[in-house]
Amino acid sequence: MHPLPKVPASEVCERITRFQAKLTENQIDGAIITQNVDLYYLTGTMQNGLLYVPQSGEPRFYVKKSVTRAEFEASVPVEEMGRMKQLGERLRETFGEVKRIGIEMDVLPYGLATRYLRFFPGAEVVDVAFPLRLLRAVKSEYELKQLRLAAAHVNQIITMLPQYIRTGVSEVELSAQIEHALRLKGNIGIYRMRGYNQELCLGMVASGAAAATPTYFDGPAGGLGMSTASPQGASRKTFAPGEPILVDISTVVEGYIIDQTRMAVIGELDEELTRAYEVTTAIIKEAERMGKPGVAWQDLYLRALEMAEAAGLQNHFMGFGKDQAKFLGHGVGLEFDELPVLARGFEQPLEKNMVIAIEPKFTFPGRGVVGIENTYVVTETGLKSITIAPEEIVRIPE
Amino acid sequence: MHPLPKVPASEVCERITRFQAKLTENQIDGAIITQNVDLYYLTGTMQNGLLYVPQSGEPRFYVKKSVTRAEFEASVPVEEMGRMKQLGERLRETFGEVKRIGIEMDVLPYGLATRYLRFFPGAEVVDVAFPLRLLRAVKSEYELKQLRLAAAHVNQIITMLPQYIRTGVSEVELSAQIEHALRLKGNIGIYRMRGYNQELCLGMVASGAAAATPTYFDGPAGGLGMSTASPQGASRKTFAPGEPILVDISTVVEGYIIDQTRMAVIGELDEELTRAYEVTTAIIKEAERMGKPGVAWQDLYLRALEMAEAAGLQNHFMGFGKDQAKFLGHGVGLEFDELPVLARGFEQPLEKNMVIAIEPKFTFPGRGVVGIENTYVVTETGLKSITIAPEEIVRIPE
Structure with missing residues (x-):
């Protein structure tokens, strides 16, 4: 047939x-x-x-x-x-x-x-x-293979960024370029979410104040969106020097979703945002070390909370104030919101070959969102990243 | 804010x-x-x-x-x-x-x-x-205005077709070009369907045998899709001369969806497919005439069935054999599958300012799908088309 x-x-x-x-x-x-x-x-x-x-x-x-x-x-x-x-x-x-x-x-x-x-x-x-x-939540070798293919696709997107990001280009223009490139690689253009009312288009390209706009979406960064009828993700806002540009991109191979966030900036981030970004990379490294079979899901979240608090950033962690999301990471596979959920109250143990997107982020209203995200598989020695894009901030000359 | x-x-x-x-x-x-x-x-x-x-x-x-x-x-x-x-x-x-x-x-x-x-x-x-x-289902002036804006966007897509369609180009390559163009015009990239398990990416670019592949989707044309995990819509199949190419494209403005199908062909369609296409245009003209306030929803479907039967095409109407969809059109607005449903058993009357996508199509397994679709508003004198693209088949020289 x-x-x-x-x-x-x-x-x-x-x-x-x-x-x-x-x-x-x-x-x-x-x-x-x-x-x-x-x-x-x-x-x-x-x-x-x-x-x-x-x-x-x-x-x-x-x-x-x-x-x-x-x-x-x-x-x-x-x-x-x-x-x-x-x-x-x-x-x-x-x-x-x-x-x-x-x-x-x-x-x-x-x-x-x-x-x-x-x-x-x-x-x-x-x-x-x-x-x-x-x-x-526990993936087979067949499933891990699809996820690795998807990871190679989103890695290639990061190499495109210097070519497209410059002052005056809009979030949606960059997003459209990325969507086009991923579609040609076979992306189905549907990001399945199980949660009632949860939906996503490609992911987030969001910068500066627009990225920090709160929204219903159960994630750390909302985004302004194109209209009140799709109040999240990329908007028509244009990039400006010194703003954090969040490139939270996913793709789907044979139904399997990979999730990855990288940052870009035209010129330089200021000191406070740079320091906050460094805290997110420290949190993700700590999660990598901790994420072994037997460890409770919530432990990774609680440890991240401690680290955010130690840095004086607890009110900015995973959204700002009343609009904070209360988790550090989520399973991915055929759906975007799979188990495990790294959040308080989940005392279940991690198991070998669970796949988790971990995404520590800090929100600064009016200024933007900084953070990083990798998709990992749980192994005996800790989390092993499936995503392969370099973790450095992509710096675009002013 | x-x-x-x-x-x-x-x-x-x-x-x-x-x-x-x-x-x-x-x-x-x-x-x-x-x-x-x-x-x-x-x-x-x-x-x-x-x-x-x-x-x-x-x-x-x-x-x-x-x-x-x-x-x-x-x-x-x-x-x-x-x-x-x-x-x-x-x-x-x-x-x-x-x-x-x-x-x-x-x-x-x-x-x-x-x-x-x-x-x-x-x-x-x-x-x-x-x-x-x-x-x-009954739209206000504000809603009709959004739909007219969306119609102008999908009209512009039709003018792009001669530039992109040629032998050897794949369905997904054309689809990616269209998606890119619509995204820049503000399309949100999410097509909301209310029906349980129903989902859509941009719409359908489907040609020849691939277009006639049956699928779960409650529509007249399934499409092969990119994978068994997204078994509908555009695939990697490339265009060949003489095949019907279905361009069933939607876009969203302020949440409001327009739905339109046009046909293209490289060279010429054969006589049987050409004749079938002419029957679909006759059916849609008849629906335009009939669609006045007070007419039962099912009447437009039953009349279309009669016309398909008179043309000896009843087994090809809205899908083939066991995989036939049992309707002629559906309401559109904030969702793709709004009321009214033009199908047997719906005896409710049409009302002024209801908006309906009407899409007579014929499926020929191994050969393709032919048809047309406009989005209409119900007026006292019959259906008035909101979509404005020329209805002729787009002919690409071989």
Whole structure:
């Protein structure tokens, strides 16, 4: 049917096995999976339908559209979904009685959930999204390979910066150049976020005061954006000498997202911003050292907070004042906001091959945002960076 | 705080009044609004929080992040959301007892919905998304103005085509050029779809067999896409003489989306495809004539089906065989999949100033997709096109 690479069948098989172990561990009889990214992860295809995964035995993907494409791409058995009315009966016939049913509580809309739950009268409803996200947080060799390819693409972007950044060029002009270059390398132009209402276009090119404009987005730097209808990211503001220029760029290879931030400046940053930037690099080095299997997710955040406080910058850390984001880093993979979350209250341990974007940043209202971001994989000896761009500030002569 | 244009306060006030009339009509005591686009529509800001709209009296927007930006942009009263625990109490104190509470059942995730519904013990839960979408379907003069600006941008894209299309250029190369040009005009690069799991990047540049590849997307043309992880839209396939090249392009101005499809060909289309294309233009002319206030949404679809059948093309209409989409057009505005839906079963009447993208297309597996699309506004004398690009096939010499 088509020449695109498929997710290896062995990969899908391994994922289903690990997911079924999670179901057993949580005493869940079966799970209904419906969200496009979860479907892709567990079947190898992103077609529209309902995947039923029993605690043991073969899963089945009931597909609405396109059955033809799902049959070609999926590594699990595919059936036509047919009418909603019969689907409940077919599920009960095939998989038997269900006492505890798992659904993706964080993404499945209320209306659709109540319709699906009628298939399992009397069953207890539990969340299956968190266990699944926990499993997805640990990457396979296949997944790490896609992330490394994506890292090479965003590295090349950094080499473009001296050519495009100069006084009077706007954030969106630079962003458009970067988007164009990444698109030709295969970027899909969709950055998937799981969080309700969270969305992103390419990432952030944001400078000076515009970068420090607060926004709803759960990240350290908001950005002015192009309109009140997309209140984040690049704006029409033009670059000026001495301002921090944040180039927070992502790309996607075979669905896998890499996240990287570098700084540029025309001329020189002033002393206070330079010092703040040095604190962010010290924080990221400390995280690299600490990030070993067994360490609690929150520990990296709490240590970063201590370091920000020691530098007298706690009120500027990850946003300013009331608009501070309360984390240091986030998992990336098929989605931008994967687990782990490096934030207070997350006492879960890091595991080998978790992938995390760590992004210490300081916000100075009216002046800008400084910081750095790499995407890392957790290893026995600490975090190893997947992103490969040089970490120095890109300096453009005035 | 910032220089971006705001949604006029009179616009927001008018929307709230119309929405409250819908609440009264449906005997709903109050509505919880949480989705970013609905929030933007009813407040003028897209910050993160919960808007409570009572059947009468002033609404209140409880904001999580960013309060500062919401206070600056919103035309409704803003309060800090504070802790979830107290929010229920504050709502009950401010707005009194609630017997029927409305939520956005189509988009609000199950987990979040169950938490919010605890604020209203014993209340009957009803959907408020459909009435709100119905109200949003009718555009104001302010909204039509944004759509006309967007239409001018996508018109300019069509004039670029002869410069970029030639044998050996890939779909994604043309798409990247178009994206770059639209981005510089202010396109936000996010195409909002309300439907669960529905997503879009810029739109479709798709040619020959690749265009006819089926996909999950609820549209007439799927497209091969860049990977199984984004199985729709432009691919790396290169253009060849005689193939239909579909340029289904959208852009966004102040949040408002325009949707337009034009065709190009290197050399000539064969007779069968040319004839099919002529049927799509006949269908769209018939829709223009029929689309007056009071006409049922489904009537335009059923008439188009008749015309496809009369031409012996019913099996190719809006996709092929099992992968056919079952509609002729869809509302556009802040989202890509607004009301009205021109499809069987929708007996609601068209209203003046509804805005609809109409896109008759025929799919020929292995050969391509032909068709046309305009965005229209409903007037007393029929549909009036907002899109202004010439409708002729763009012919590129071989």
